[in-house]
Amino acid sequence: MSNDNVKERVKKVISEVLKMNIDEIGDDANFIFDLGADSAQSLELIAGFEEEFDIEMDEDKALEIQSVSDAADFISTYL
């Protein structure tokens, strides 16, 4: 799966969890500062990525993910 493809699916999850238009989500958008995610939503995003990609991410490392690009890169290591 290409990195672009992963990014698109990451954005899809973000748009569903944070209830925002997918077009508003930039590649480098920070979940907290740019997209306004709170702590519980950060957890929800991780859960969403896990379900979307059918993976189980390391709990500790998953919390390091701050942006769409971070997420795509990190998730790619599981695919």
Add this chain to the structure above:
Amino acid sequence: MCYRNLTQEEIQQLQKNQCWSKNWSGIKVKDGFNPARLYNVELYGEVKLGIFDHELSINGVMKDTCIKNSSISNCIIGDNVYINRVADLSNYVVGNASILENIGSIHVTERNSFGNGIEIEVLNEGGGRELPIFEELNAQIAYMLVNYQHDHSFINNLKEMIKKLVKEKKSEIGRIGKQVCIQQVKRIENVNIGDFARIIATDILCNGTIVSNIESHAEVINARMLKNFILQEGSRVENDAQVENCFIGQCVTIGKQYSAENSAFFANSECFHGEACSLLAGPYTVTHHKSSLLIAGLFSFYNAGSGTNQSNHMYKLGPLHQGILERGCKTGSFSYLLWPSRVGAFSAVMGKHYSHFDVSDFPFSYIEEQDGESMLTPAMNLITVGTLRDSQKWPRRDKRKGTVIRDLINFDLFSPFVISKILRAQEKLETLYENANKKVEVLNMEGIKIKRLLLRTAKKYYKIPINIFLGEQLIRYIEKNELRDKADFYKIAFNSKMSVHEKWVDMIGMFAPFREIENLIKAVNHGDLKDLDSITSELENIHQHYDQFSWQWTVNLLEKQLGKSASQFDNEDMKYIIEEWKNDQIKLNNMILRDADKEFDENATKAYGIDGDDEIRQKDFESVRGTKNSNSFIKGLLENSRKTEEKAERMQAFFL
């Protein structure tokens, strides 16, 4: 103590000093009595006077001990007291070296129990859970009295014991202990006052006991009113507080206009500004802010944010509802809970909640209001800075000192009580996940909503405390038993066990296997435990055996986790437990560190550097808050991770 009649010379000297008695033969004195130290004193009935040959420091000025400008009826006055401008002192024994000054009236009106035995309507404002208060009450006995009303025999037995104790405390004569200081008080009526207590500038104290001693002084300073109360060692009621029908346990502070009625507060609680009604406030209940109304709730290790509010009725049959926040909960600013509801340990409640939920099986949760509905995020509060910081600070903030420590408190963050709930939470999350329609975003569960996406993640996060608990228990067992090698360990470690299904209770501070409490109740009902002292001793005994009970429970949990019986455990199993403990402890530390990062990110600096640019803003922030690397909590976490690695290595070697 030998007293004698006054001599004629002494009576003449007293009269010369403007002293008066209708019947001087009722006035007895000790040998060495100095009549020159009484001036303008009216003496009524039988009064015994001690010796006055010392000085006392009165507000920093050394003054001769004496009695002046006062009226005294039927009292025994100790040696070297300083009594000045007390309009009416009646029916009291006053201890040595006490100071009584500028008091309107301090008297005992009739034979009474000084607040002991008063029943206060805690937890349920409408009554039905009345708690009889008395000087020796502790959190655990209160917990049983309030919560085990279903066992009529037990409650009746317990109340009979209390009645007996109260009867022994009844007297027509009150006691003011030694080295007590009472100044600027309008009225004290039917109040026993222990040694070294201080009561200053307070309007009214009525019907109560202040338990105080040399090790732990109790104080009432600038309070408005205390009525029907027990105040234990080391506690303070101050600064316009009003207390009515309340029990105030050891080292509790109530002040800054706080108003409390029908409530019991246990060790180290702190209540300022707000209002309490019908609380069973276990140890470390803290409410500091204005507009916080805590009502009809059971708490411990609780922190109420500003404007916290709770309702105990729905305007139907009156105030019959009650709520429970298990230990370590926090309620955010302007949060609201409509009772009845029950919240799991170490959870954070934010927003306003109008549904009735029971999420006691989901410790470490966030309970938030989203679009007017209550939403549960299980395990979220596990990975926040606050929970760990709180658990570290409670033992450090235990102000109790001296030989009498009443409430039994266990500070473990991960205990069989909490872990057994986590195990149930995992089962519930799994069942919900399996049955959930993948297209459904939000599920209903026990009166609250939960996001479907979080079910699997929360279950995974809950594995972390289980692994940490298992490792902690294993290491604690080895260390506490001072086991030298694995042969010693296998010889004794798995000899007894307790089913993992066995229920544990948190008796506002004290963890116990419920079986042990049931046995205690049976012993009371069978007449084997006949008085409160023996019940307290039995509770202390259970508390002291916590590590043993906890280990027994852990053994069965290990069997479940490892899928084999304890007799089959080997070194590899133990090393695996230690490895999992190490990994998850460090993982949890790292997750908390990520939460701590937020305390130093750009959002955190937003209100800093008032007139400067970004550089000034950062510098201002760092000069006030410090840097991440210099923060003591963060350094402590990193140190803990390092020590965890070291300890894991040592423990792995133990099982080589």
